[in-house]
Amino acid sequence: DDYITSLETAGVPADVNAKTAFWINAYNALTVDLIADTWPVKTIQEIDGGQVWRTRRFIVAGEKLTLDEIEKQKLSAKQEPRIHFVLNCASVGCPPLNAAAFSGKELDRQLNFAAKSWLLGAGVFIDRESKTLTLSTIFNWYAPDFTDTDTEEIAGVDVRLQASIKYAAQYLPEHDQEWLRAGGYDIQFKPFDWAVNATQ
Secondary structure, three states, X not given: OHHHHHHOOOOOOOOHHHHHHHHHHHHHHHHHHHHHHHOOOOEHHHHHHHOHHHHOOEEEOOEEEOHHHHHHHHOOOOOOHHHHHOOOOOEOOOOOOXXXXXXXXXXXXXXXXXXXXXXXXXXXXXXXXXXXXXXXXHHHHXXXXXOOOOXXXXXXXXXXXXXXXXXXXXXXXXHXXXXXXXXXXXXXXXXXXXXXXXXX
């Protein structure tokens, strides 16, 4: 509660990494606090008719902002796609909360750790026997945020998903990277689980 209150008058850091860490921490804390204040709920979508990201406003650094505005205006996933691997929507389908708050000095290491952990555990599923790649729905929703400077195409893969797959591959073991870049597989998306990630 003290942290949430402190956000109202907090100053946004000038350093780019510290600023990114500030907004990630604010987003995640506000989401957890929102769930705590409306408990019990089975899913965050029960709040405000599933529009809570656009309806609820929170005061952060003197501005009244929605969660959607924090994600899309204060944080730029096009410049830093790893943001999608650390923002938590209080749902099983979202990446888990980091064990510690993000900091400017540790941001790159923390983002890399979060990306690798989540992609290996829940973001990417490879079935070599059936030649099927199953991706988190996050890659479908936010495909345009993943950019690609590698011009080599992945055979048989939708152009819209090429950059997403190449981006995810860099965090996976080498044999998985090779498999993903070789192409020739079907792609499906794991249904998003909106259940609140509570212990009960």
